[in-house]
Amino acid sequence: MTDRSDLVDALVQTSFTTMAVLTRVAADNDLSLTQFRVLAILRDRRVRMTDLAAYLGLEKSTMTGLVDRAEKRRLLLRAPNEQDGRAVDVFLSPEGVELVDRVRPHVERALAPMLAGLSPAHQHQLRDLMARMLSRPAGGPASTG
């Protein structure tokens, strides 16, 4: 109908399509989308359970399960936090790093067909517009405005 709802529709459609591609790539590597995301976040970070849960918009008990399963597969490790005796740090194992590095190019390749319809100039435009959006508060998981 309105311009605004056309834009919303396009954004939602694009997001579902992108998620479907990511889900497939993750599944091809025996990972759920959430597991894949956890590993990707930990690629260059060591974070506490609570921070990870907050970033993902999940409950801490959910985080426990996700980390349990990934730990059982030797993809990540837990260690007590140095500063806070209650907290637990999570970080990738060498196998986890290897997996993330191996899968990353698959993501780019899988999304390439979608992006191929855009000229380099248009791709540049699109990146800028999305970056501008992401620099704004989004009413995401944490902010229940």
Add this chain to the structure above:
Amino acid sequence: MTDRSDLVDALVQTSFTTMAVLTRVAADNDLSLTQFRVLAILRDRRVRMTDLAAYLGLEKSTMTGLVDRAEKRRLLLRAPNEQDGRAVDVFLSPEGVELVDRVRPHVERALAPMLAGLSPAHQHQLRDLMARMLSRPAGGPASTG
């Protein structure tokens, strides 16, 4: 690193952010994201189970469960397909239509902060770029290229 991977990162980030917003809106209305999507798809369509599953990239047995739960909540209905004695059509109940119509504006409102950082001209550009992407094959659920 590369321009291409910057673009991929922006697309992935944008999609996760959008999904988080949609998940929250759905949850506020006692729906999972998948249930919400099913209802939205059926807003102006009557489709067979198999077609719905294919569109969502899910197994037919998964579809059975989703439709079972939504049917139990009186949000949609099943009816035998006229042409094919094996097939089952699915469509929204009046309550389902009411729900979808009620939730839709919430989606626009929830995504508005994200879009507010863009001028009308930029919003127009973004819509066009995303529409162009969506008109391309995306290596989505069905096409395992």
Add this chain to the structure above:
DNA sequence: TATTGTTATACTCTATAACTATA
């Protein structure tokens, strides 16, 4: 008292395999 994380529990989502009914 408040926070961090786990455990117990329950429900949804999802897939695979086996089945029934129809084509």
Add this chain to the structure above:
DNA sequence: TATAGTTATAGAGTATAACAATA
């Protein structure tokens, strides 16, 4: 034989509530 859908089963993802340990 092949297709449409359901059922049975199993596992992952998710939340809520109760709990132990630490702050």
